[in-house]
Amino acid sequence: MPLQTITLHINGENRPTTVRASDTLLYALRGRLGLTGSKPGCLNGDCGACTVNVDGWPMKSCLMLAVEAVGKKVTTIEGLHDSPIQQAFVKEFAFQCGYCTPGFIMNCHSLLEQHPDADDQTIKEWLESNICRCTSYIEIEKAVKAVMRGE
Amino acid sequence: MEVIGRSVIRKEAADKVTGRAKYTDDFESVQMLSGKMVISPYGHAKIVNIDTANAWKVPGVRAIIAGKRYPLTGETIRDRPPIAVDKVRYHGEPVALVVADTPAQAKTAADLINVQYELLPVVNSPTEAFQEGAPLVHERLGEYKKEADSYPVPGTNIATHTKIRKGQMEKGWAESETVVEASFSFAPSDHAAMETRCATAEIFPDGKIIIMTASQAPFMAKRLIADYFGEDMGKIIVHTPLVGGAYGGKAAVQLEVLAYLASKEVGGRPVKIFNTREEDILTSPCHIGLDATVKLGADRNGMIKAAEIRFWWDGGAYSDKAIDVSRSGAVDCTGPYNIENVWCDSYCMYTNHPYASPFRGYSHSELSFVIERTMDILAQKLNIDPLELRYINAIKPGDTTPTRVKLTRSNVGDLRKCIEKVRELIKWDEGAIKEVNERIIRVKGVSCSWKTSTIDANAPSGAILTFNRDGSINLMSGVIEIGTGTKTILAQILAEKLKMDVDRIHVRMEVDTQTTPEHWKTVASRGTYMAGRAVLQAADDVIRQLKEVASCVLRAPEEDLVVADSRVFLRDDPSIGLDFKDIVYGYQYPNGNSIGGQIIGTGKFILRHITHLDPETGEGKPGPEWAPAAYGVEIEFDKRDYTYRLIKACTVLDIGKVMNEKAALGQVMGAMSMGLAFAGRETFYFDELGRVLNPQLRTYRPLRYGENPEYLVGFVETPHLDSPYGARGGGEHGLMGMPGALGNALSLAAGVPLNCLPLIPEFIWRAKKTFK
Structure with missing residues (x-):
């Protein structure tokens, strides 16, 4: 499957990354960007362990493709500091x-x-x-x- | 006490709330390959052919293991091929293993492996397994290598049989004016830890085998891999970082073996095997199921005179830890009641179900359900208040257990006090049933439990203390941080002993089997007791060394010295003394001369006087102490559609000593949550082919936020004299009484005996229909 380079806006930074079209946001966060705070628990939206914040709303990152996150503001647990x-x-x-x-x-x-x-x-x-x-x-x-x- | 009892913030708290805490799957490297299992879609089938040709065509595939005969594995009986050969025995069993560069490639290839099966008759329950002429799960049971204290019966599906023969049954029945008998059944279910199991392995040219695993038993993984495959034990190093929930499910050794075999197949390159949720539920070991019958006899005053108990445990396709679980169920089979005449047959049965590992409570939530339901049935027949029946029969010092251990205040605690406290907390005296309106009633049920921990008689624990140059201490223990907070408790134990600031104690969270002293397994609510004792001994070792140096420098006898506040000083004049930082790496005199040297404290612990059980009578000492507990559950029951709402759940536990209040409450309430889910909704639904129909968290449903009742927790503190500060085990007990208490409340509400789990409205409806 062809790879493509996209830029994700994560925790206030632009992060270029290479993904497959079918890679989930969770996979990209953990496997490509080293943001392992979001956890895989079921990979189909049942458990919520991978929840991140996308444009202000909670989103299970296993239910969103990485390419869908382009142009959106993503905050992961690593983006919270002493909240x-x-x-x-x-x-x-x-x-x-x-x-x-x-x-x-x-x-x-x-x-x-x-x-x-x-x-x-x-x-x-x-x-x-x-x-x-x-x-x-x-x-x-x-x-x-x-x-x-x-x- | 300064530190013990206080809700000291957990040592790993900051890492856990920032996403920086690392679990096994979080460790990744560029060269790491990915392993993917092909699993059996059937419960019992002959493997006719495995075609891997198409899978090999997928780019990135490095190895495919299928049909290869490896030494058999299994902790008590070596009955399990790591990857199935000849036939599959459960839905989810690994049939092939693909190793590829990426998870996606491995998955693509695994999906292209074509396995041909020929269906075999399925053994779909332990009762079926026990029938004469039942299909055999293991035809060669008699040929397997096994540990001495297991008793498989070749030619049957019995993996082991534990017998309890105490007193004289005939006398017991003769003294019984009232006899009740009931049968019980529930299928296997799952631990559903949020972190699915994961293991990596890498083999170096010098033979070193580095494993990382989400496990409660890294030291056992090391031993077993050495034993199974003839590897040099010292060359196996098993790392375990933080573990994302375990509840017994990670006490079994499984993925470690597969990762090791996979790495071996690709020249030692690192390979990771990460369970999907479906694999974690199906392939990795589950929570044991049980069929049981209980017969109790009592005199006219309600004193129980005889108990005859039969357990058929659903050990699943492989015996692994189920053998020990079935034995543990036998040793405490009566529940926490004083009964002189006891007969128990506990059979660990092979079936074509996923195989079992320990589950929080280690057979005790299961046996408590069947005993506590029978207690309520007995109370009803005797027309005695069910809590009173429990109170008058409650086990106490001077009584003996089913395996004839003489009980003392120290080793059995105070169940009656627990019952009294539950009576108050759930307002039992206001009545068990209250009508809310014509549809809804509020109903209460009660139960009790007890538990000893039947871990290996020679199970070790050790601790090492080293100092930093600022006088702070590093604490190393082989206890795994699986969520229980035990490592923080160990720091509290050390801080209390050395009378120092707990913030100056640094706890190493990660365990590796090369440099961390062994703690047998992080199971059985034994961390605080065993590792705590090792830490206390290590603290004494440190105190001795500190005083030795200080005595020389201060020119004072060691007996006159006191250790506190990170200093050693004269007891009659604290101003004369030395700070830790000035002596823990040796003391240096002004002219440069130095004495002492680095202080390293070591401590160890092994349980005392534990014995094997007599194979004919069960007599023997299975564990060091029993912690008893009493419970209540209050529900709102809808008489029209048999739905119900959990209103209150209560546990009063004799915990010996509360070590960290918030942590203890969290353990007990969290365990209650799990127990209510086990009782009320969690089960595997099997079809006629032995397939689990609900291997996902949308069809297998733990409690969610807002479905929980209000929790009431009470503690009784009867010290266990051998344990640090008197603490008893407390991680499992909140769970153990929930199925019984909920079952009793619902049976009362519905007006029919409900003797199966889970207690879903449909089951209650069926029971109402059949019970006339």
Whole structure:
């Protein structure tokens, strides 16, 4: 399959990279750009471990082709620095093995940007797209709500 | 205590919330090749032909392994070809392995391999497997190499049989005025760790074999590869970085072997094998299934006099760890109750299902479901409050276990206290059923459990402490950070012992089998106990060395010295002393003379007085201590369509000592979440060909955000005297009682005994229809 060079806008930088037309964004991020924070958990959109932020919205990077991301602003977990939601995850023990954590944080981060005053129903609608197998979700709920309260 | 008990922030926290934490698949190099399996689409079939001609035409293909006979593998019985030959025994079994330059090429080639099968009769449950004349999964069972403490029965599908014979059954039944009997069944399911299993291997010209694997057992991978293939053990180095969830599923050794064979096939170049989710569910070992019958007899006061228990474990196509799991189920078969007369037959059965590895609780969530359901059935027949029945029969110091271990306060804890606390937390005395409206009722169910850890009697753990020149300490232990936070707990244990700042203790997260002291396997809630003891011994070693140097410099006897706050000083005048940084790399006098040298602390631990079990009676000491727990679940049940909502789930665990409060709560609540999913929805659906119909996370559904109940957790702290600061295991127990408590709540709500899992509305509907 022919390769093509595209430029992805990732974490505030333009990153030229060579991909196949059928490469997913997840594959390009991990395999081409060394951004291994986004995790492969199912490769078909079921688990959310690969969630990134595309133009402000959470996106499962295994469900998007790399070529589709051209011209869009992509933020991965590596693009977050000491954000309130990251701090809250640490404080509330909202992770254990840590594998779903980058995807969960990116989803929570997008949620907080889009709906800073989200009610329980909205939080549930957003966060039920990710699976955490270690925690009870109570810890994640506490982390999100702590950020909403501005703690 | 200063550090123990505090919610110390986990050592790897910053890495995990920034995406910088590295797991096995995150390590990649340009020359690394990609391995891809071809897996069996059937449960049981003869391999007639494998055609690889088209696959070889794909660019980038370096090797294709198919039909090659390798030594048989398997931890207890060597019954498993790494890649199937002659026949396949489960859906998902590796049949061929392609190695290519890229994952896409390997996948393309694997898809072009044409395997011809001839279907064989399928053994689709352990009960079927046990029938006389059942098709044999292993025709040559008698010829396999095996460990001494497994008892396969050639000519049958029995991989091993563990017997418990305690007391006199006739006497027990004679004393029983009320007898109940029930049968139970559930199919295998999955661990569904978010990180699928992954392994890489590279073989160097000098014979060095470097493996990296997402594993709970890198030291076992090293031993087994040496043993299976006659490799030089010292040349095998297994690395394990952080692991993305394990729950027992990564205690088995499988992909490491395939990666090793693949690398060998391509002249030692590095090869990675990464499970897709479907492969992780099908091909790699799963959570064991079980068929069981339980018969309990009690006198008129409700005291249980006899128990007759039969387990048929669904070990799947290969016995691997299932043999140990079935033995572990036998040793604690009664649940946490004092019963003098016990008969248990625990059979590990071969079937044509994916084979089993340990699952969080190691047979105890499974056996707890069948025992706790029977307890409720008994309570109903006796007309005794089910929590009271548990309370009066609760195991206690002075009683003996099914394998006749004499119990003490230290080794069994205080179940009655757990029950009392659950009674309060779930407001049991307000009643088990409450009507919300004409459709909806709120219902509570309770259960108990206990667990010892039946790990190898000679399983080791070790710890090494080195210093940095600023006086801070590096802690090396073979415990894998699988998510439990154990390595942070070890740092807390060390900080408490040395009375120093826990931030000045640096924990090495990655394990490699060449330089990290062995911790047998990171399983069985034994990290804190065993590695903790090793760390305490290493700390004593360090204290001794620090005092030796300080005693010389300070011209004071060692007995007068105290170690605290990263200093060694005189107990009656703390101002006279030395900082760690001035002595841990030797002390230098003003004229340049130096004494001492680098301080390195070492510690080790091995369990005491564990024995093999008597093959005829089961008598023996299987583990060091039991942690008991009591549980409650509250649901809202819709009488019209049998759907239900989880409202509350409660665990009270005798944890000995809470080491890190938030971490302990997280372990218990997370385990409850997994237990509720196992009880309420997770199972493999098999068709008549033994195929798993739901190997994806959209059809195999763990709990998601918002589906969780409110969690109530209570701790009882009865110290286990041999363990650091009295701690008992706590990583598994939250799970173990959930199936029983949920099953009891739903059985009460539906008015029919629900003795199968998972407890989905359709099953309840069927049970209602058949139970008249």
